[in-house]
Amino acid sequence: MPFGYHGRYLRIDVSRGVGEYVPLDEMVLRQYLGGSGLGVRLLLDEGAPGFDPLSPEAPIVFAFSPLVGSPLTTSAKFAVVSKSPLTERINDSLASSGFAVAGKRCGCDALMIVGRAPELSVVIIDDGDVRLESAVEHRGATCRETESALRSRLGANFRIASIGPAGENLVRYATVSHDGRHAGRGGSGAVLGSKDIKAIALRGTQTTEWAHPRELTELSRSLSKRSFGPATAKYRELGTATNLLTFNRFGALPTRNFQSGSFEEAASLSPEQLTATRSKTRDSCVACTIGCEHIYSLGDGGVRVEYESLFALGSLCGVGDADAVLRASKRCDELGLDTISAGGTIAFAMECVERGWLDEAWLRFGSGDVLLRAIELIGSREGIGNLLAEGSRRAAYAIGHGSIAIAPQVKGLEIPGYEPRALQTMALGFAVGARGADHNRSGAYEVDFSDKVDRRHVTLDAVRHAIETEDKAALMDSLIMCKFLRGVFTDFYAESAEMLRDVTGWDVSADELRETARRIVSARRQFNLLAGWTPAEDTLPERFLNTPLPNDPAASLNRERLDDLVAEYHRQRGHSGAHDAE
Amino acid sequence: MQVEFFGVPRERAGVSELELQADTLGQMLNALAAKVPSLGPFIGGEGRDLRLHSSFIASLNGDRFVSDPGTPLGQNDRVLILSADAGG
């Protein structure tokens, strides 16, 4: 077995409360690495595409990576991979910190959970020994309450991933949370909830060796040093929240369910304004030298603020009251809700009310109290919350009136804070994304914010750039390295190969990693093909294809142009038909 | 012409926008380095060939991203300077 790996995963059947180590072939590890790549490979081997994602037999994988536990900055990450209950397609969400390190120290490269526990339970993995204990007393507890109660009960050296009430209630965009961070998108919290698993608590002592420890230490030092430089200054000094005013200026800030690309109250949600009336502290994931987390005081606690939460719960719902947006974001964290899908689904419902398609007169754009009430209802699935807990696509089909045209989603996943008409390479990235509308598996917005394309009139030339960002993301998510580090690399593939050589001892090259990235993208597509993907899914909602942005008529996209871009994407990927992946 | 700052460039400049006289992007960067010394380290090159540091980018009127120092600027133009990694 190569260095950096244990060469096995731990498969836990929670119906029986037992776990067994399953060997992993070295070739599989070299081809899929870890994180998202290894996760999707294990799901394919388990036949996951054919299962109902909320059924007992549906597997959910927590995949670590060869770099976890190494001194490389930002490498303490894990991927949560399953079929999404929101999209019925592949879903891989990443989270960070001690759970990744402790999980790998349980002597495995991944955990797979199948089955359904006899009652609400916690899976306890103590250095590889698996047992189930009741978590009934934690029913309804928030993610943070669960973590702290379980650490008091089991020991402070346990690391815990848990779901909140939203996951227990099978909200289709419930998260898995660890240490205040979330594997956020696609509803992995509902998958755990369907297994009656409230939390996974683990600790371990089994470490892996590094092939070239001296070189690895040197490389880690160099990377850490660069991580203090200008390429990461934005994340260190301001956090992603600073995107808000930039996007607003470019007419790319989705507002009132994508009815506009600029928000008149954007300034009140900017970091400058947030710090004017609140104190702010910074935090970071374990083993990270960047520390992008900006935590603003709120009441007697604090709340992590990210651009995606500010946009989804702020401009998208027309709410400019910063206090209300921060409270909404915090409440989503507590309930274990993906803020993007929560905000997107609520904003969609608000527009349906505005158009007279939904009889919930209170649910109007602009009010912080309304936003908070809607979030509570979703978390508990009460009243209209039961419909909104299904996500905007399912809600649109239930509401009718052709409202699917304005449901802000692709493949069922709500669109993040990038207005597709103003950022058209990103529009392509959303349309073809295996996970749905996704800015983490495609960094195509980077192309729009460059001189490579005209962001409002992209041509087929944009396609190769979009593919490049998708491949790069696949590799970063499988190695796993934090995307906020991406600016420090001068040659990403060559430097990644160097890291992997020093960790594993494999004689891996930049070209091999390019091929690995494409293989992982292809495996995700294969999953979707087996799950029933059709070409018609690779598109955007009608709104984006027949209505220019009101404040920027130049930002217009039509079906013919998007179809051409999508067709060119599949041509360049070598996809010829319905069974072409692999 | 007007220069607008966003994100880290705004932090460094200490203002959200300012007015400068310049006929080209290179001249504008020259004038900027002189007027706002804290931005000096982010403006490199010599003479007419001044360029922004790779961690910053510039957009002309929000329409297109520009880096060629010879890019002509008109009186009513607005140059937006922002962090290169605009998303994330």
Ligand code: SF4
């Ligand atoms: S940059 Fe931020 S998200 Fe990335 S590892 Fe560091 S603290 Fe975590």
